[in-house]
Amino acid sequence: xxxxxxxxxxxxxxxxxxxxxxxxxxxxxxxxxxxxxxxxxxxxxxxxxxxxxxxxxxxxxxxxxxxxxxxxxxxxxxxxxxxxxxxxxxxxxxxxxx
Numbered sequence: 001x002x003x004x005x006x007x008x009x010x011x012x013x014x015x016x017x018x019x020x021x022x023x024x025x026x027x028x029x030x031x032x033x034x035x036x037x038x039x040x041x042x043x044x045x046x047x048x049x050x051x052x053x054x055x056x057x058x059x060x061x062x063x064x065x066x067x068x069x070x071x072x073x074x075x076x077x078x079x080x081x082x083x084x085x086x087x088x089x090x091x092x093x094x095x096x097x098x
Contacts, residue, residue, distance in 0.1 A: 011089040015098035016060055024088075031055055031085040038098060043085060050086035057082055058097035063090040 010025040015038050024033045031048065035041050043055040050068030064082035075081060084096070 011091065012093045013089070014093065014095045016095055017098060029085060030082075030087050030094075034084060034096070034098065041084070041098065048085045050083050053083065055083055055085045057084050060095040060097055062094035064088070064094060065090045 010023060013022045013024050013030055013033060014020065015022070015034055018038050020037050022033050022037055024030050029048070031041065031043055035043070041055065044052050046052075047054065051070060053068075053070040056070070059080055059082055063079055065088040066076045066082060067086040067088065068083035070083055071081065082094075082096075087094075
C-alpha cells in the first residue's frame with residue numbers, strides 16, 4: 001500500500017452523487033478510497049502526487065487540507081476544490097461533488 005498524505009487523523013468523505021459515506025484512514029489516500037467505491041474517478045496514475053490537476057474535485061462542505069502544487073493561494077483559501085490524490089480534510093468530514 002502506498003503511503004498517504006500526512007495526517008494523523010482519519011476522516012469521512014462523502015462523494016455526494018454516490019450516496020455513500022467513506023472512511024479515509026491514516027495512510028490511505030482520498031483518491032484510493034473514493035476509487036474503490038466510485039470507479040472511473042478521473043486521475044493520472046503517472047502523477048498521484050498533486051501536480052497534474054486531473055483529479056481536481058469540487059468541495060461541497062468541509063475544509064480541505066491541501067497538499068498539492070496546482071492550486072494558488074486564493075483557491076486554497078476558498079476551499080471550493082481539492083486534488084483528491086493528495087488532499088485530506090481539516091475536520092471530521094469532507095463532502096465532494098462526485
